[in-house]
Amino acid sequence: MGFGTRSALRLRPNSHFNNSISFFCSQSLTLCESDPQYQKRLQKVQKLETLISRGRTITARRFLRSLLLTKTAFSSLSELHAHVSKPFFSDNLLWLCSVSKMLDEATDLYSTMRKDGFVPSTRSVNRLLRTLVDSRHFEKTLAVFADVIDSGTRPDAVAYGKAVQAAVMLKDLDKGFELMKSMVKDGMGPSVFAYNLVLGGLCKVRRIKDARKLFDEMIQRNMVPNTVTYNTLIDGYCKVGGIEEALGFKERMKEQNVECNLVTYNSLLNGLCGSGRVDDAREVLLEMEGSGFLPGGFLSFVFDDHSNGAGDDGLFDGKEIRIDERTYCILLNGLCRVGRIEKAEEVLAKLVENGVTPSKISYNILVNAYCQEGDVKKAILTTEQMEERGLEPNRITFNTVISKFCETGEVDHAETWVRRMVEKGVSPTVETYNSLINGYGQKGHFVRCFEFLDEMDKAGIKPNVISYGSLINCLCKDRKLIDAEIVLADMIGRGVSPNAEIYNMLIEASCSLSKLKDAFRFFDEMIQSGIDATLVTYNTLINGLGRNGRVKKAEDLFLQMAGKGCNPDVITYNSLISGYAKSVNTQKCLELYDKMKILGIKPTVGTFHPLIYACRKEGVVTMDKMFQEMLQMDLVPDQFVYNEMIYSYAEDGNVMKAMSLHQQMVDQGVDCDKGNG
Structure with a gap:
């Protein structure tokens, strides 16, 4: 009979029961014969052993709790344990404490057994690991599992599964992978349960590519994915916007005869509605109707734009609605997202009428x-x-x-x-x-x-950071920079760490007030606090420097960005071009313009404001070339662009061209200012 089997752990009254008696008597024969209190303790231990050996677990749990809570017989589990036969009763006592969720007692008893040189049975270890995981003591789970390995005992798939679960719950996915490799080394191979756990962990932190690789590994090992496997991947892909991949896995489920359940449909509906794919959501609901989750006609009721509920009274009659709260909440949210709030309200009312709480x-x-x-x-x-x-x-x-x-x-x-x-x-x-x-x-x-x-x-x-951020933002917009800085100091003093957004607010306010020294002081404080500068940070500083004529410093910062892994965008280039335009350096403006096009950064109307302004000194031919290039990019000129062009042509003496542009401006619906009215 195996050591890890349930029958091997049950105490037989004629053997282990007598072992307990001989253990007590060997300690002190005189005490056994004369001390009534000792005899009472002996009787209670015997009773507990008998209950366990006969499989009366519930009664044994109650009796153990009463022994320890009343403290009339034993002041602690350690004292009780000191008076029992070992290792037989110790192992059963560990199992009982684990089943009873007496975690402190169970882990203390486990430690005592190990110190005494005893190795608990697989049954008791598995029960302890399960209880630890259920009680969210994940670090302790891994510690016990590691100790089992150190003892030379070979854990089974159940123990490995609980260890993997603990690692995943701690977000230690590397440990999860390590445990799965150990399973392979031990010749048992990871179970579908273990794979599902790690897949879930990967999807939770949006490592969807790694999750897909792990799924492919499952297939290579000839393992059969179950509904949980597919649901995990479908939900994971939906959350990162991989709707096509999610739908592909649903089709794969059909091919493998793996049944879709409400979890499957809920994940798909949530992903489809969230991405505005209402027609695809309709198809999923149609499939749910066909699978009996929704009554026939429900779909047309939800999506019929002309339905106001009239004539639908018999729609649900005698038909069970098997959708759960999450399903109909996703459906309601989806309708609301596309602006059909009244229909959502109507659907909810109809569901309520038909028994949905x-x-x-x-x-x-x-x-x-x-x-x-x-x-x-x-x-x-x-x-x-x-x-x-x-x-x-x-x-x-x-x-x-x-x-x-x-x-x-x-x-x-x-x-x-x-x-x-x-x-x-x-x-x-x-x-x-x-x-x-x-x-x-x-x-x-x-x-x-x-x-x-x-x-x-x-x-x-x-x-929290939002409380202070809202106040600092409003103070900055009201140009109350000193007050904003006082709030920042209070925030830090209260142990709330500022984030990049808060420093960006302060830098923006400083730049708008031309207080560049303060802006860079906040920038330095930000970096020293271990907060990485963002694209917004650099763009704000570059814009502030450019507006104040410090284009060389702005370009130095521009070059620094790339080294910090922060790639310039169209706003960065617009700010630099604007700075050089104010410094009347047309050549530099055009160089930056060419560079952004080479990098694939699409110019905006805001890009052409400083370019056209800078080209004025080059003459109307250069300006018009820039204007035509803007039109070729399907960018619509605004008031600033038209004003610059009209003024330049008028100044050049080409009144007809100026009038033509003015008419074009009117035709485009661009407001004319008084100067062009």
């Missing part, structure tokens, strides 16, 4: 959609419908409405909703305060913004 999530989707459309009144009506159905608005509901009011500058209404939120027993969150700070900040009411920071402090809510 609505959720707060479904109503929050509608509230958010109406707010996105700018229809706050309908958003509020939706919250009222929500309450009529016995669903209390939650923080997401309130925060959505509050955020919209703040966005539109209706901060008084926003505060009214905050009070209502509190009255309903929902505490304001950091997101609530962030909206208020942003709303009042945009109106220039900075005293109120600081009051909100104080309120957050009193409520025990720690402001």
Whole structure:
């Protein structure tokens, strides 16, 4: 009989039971005979052993808990363990503690057994690993597994599976791969379960190419992917925008006779609706109808633009709706994304009529959609419908409405909703305060913004980078750079680390005020804090330098960008060209223009503003050449371009050409200023 089998671990009353007695008596014969307390302990241990040996696990768990909780017989598991036969009862006790989710006791007992030179059975180790994983003690899981390996015991596929699961949950995918290689070395090969775990981990961190390689490895090993395998990859591809690949895996499932389930369809619907592929989403829903997840006619009801619910009363009669909450929420969200909010509301009402229980999530989707459309009144009506159905608005509901009011500058209404939120027993969150700070900040009411920071402090809510970012952004836009810097210092003092976006705000404000010294001070502070400068950072500084005539410094920074792995874009080139145009260096402007075209960076109308301005001194022929090149790129000239061209031709004495351009400007619908009116 194998050491790792269940029957080998059950204690037989006639052998192990007697072993316990002989163990006690060998310690102290006199004590065994005379101490009543000792006899009671012995009886309790015997009872626990008997319960385990007879497979009465539930009763044994209760009895063990009572022994340890009351502490009348034993003050701790260690004391109980010191009075039992070893290794038989120790192993069963470890298994029982693991099953009972007494993790501290189980891990302590495991350590004690190992110190005593005992190696727990495969059954007990697997149970311990499973309980550790279920309780999210992933590091401890890997530590126990490593100790099992060190003991010379060969773990089975179950133990490896739990170790792989722990590694993936810790996002240590390299460890996951290492464990799978060890499985191969041990001659068992990774299981489909193990592959699915690592595939899930890779997809979660969007390493979809590596996930595909791992899937191909599965196929090469002649392993049969299951529904979980395919669902993991379909969801992974949908989340990175690989819709075609996801649809390809769905077709592969059909070819391999692997059944699609709700998880499959939900992932596809979410991906398709999120990317605006409504027609493809319709096809998936049609397939769901054919598979019995939706009643016949449901699809036409959802997508028929002329349907208002009339005549659809019998649509669902006697037909089971097998979709879950996630499915209909994805469907509602998809309809809202394409602007069909009223149809989404109609679909939800029809689902509710036919026994589908609505959720707060479904109503929050509608509230958010109406707010996105700018229809706050309908958003509020939706919250009222929500309450009529016995669903209390939650923080997401309130925060959505509050955020919209703040966005539109209706901060008084926003505060009214905050009070209502509190009255309903929902505490304001950091997101609530962030909206208020942003709303009042945009109106220039900075005293109120600081009051909100104080309120957050009193409520025990720690402001985050968005809280401070909103305030700093508003202060910068209001040209209150000193105040913005004070907020930055407060932010750092409270242990909230600024990000690149916040430094970019401060650099932008400094440049707009021509305070380049301050701009570069913030830039240096940013780098010293270990925050990488972004493309926005460099573009802002280059633009600021160019506007202030410091084009040489701007170009030095331009060259520095590439070395930092930050590739210039059209905004970078526009800023540099503009700087050289102001310095009246037409040749340099044209060189930069040619360079950006060679690099495949498409010029914009903004590129031609400084170019045409710079070409004025070269004469109208050069200007017109640049103008024609702009038209060939299908770029529509704006007021600035027309004004420059008209003025130059008029100045050159070519009034007819100037008048022709003026008429062209009018025909194009470009506003004329007073000078060209």
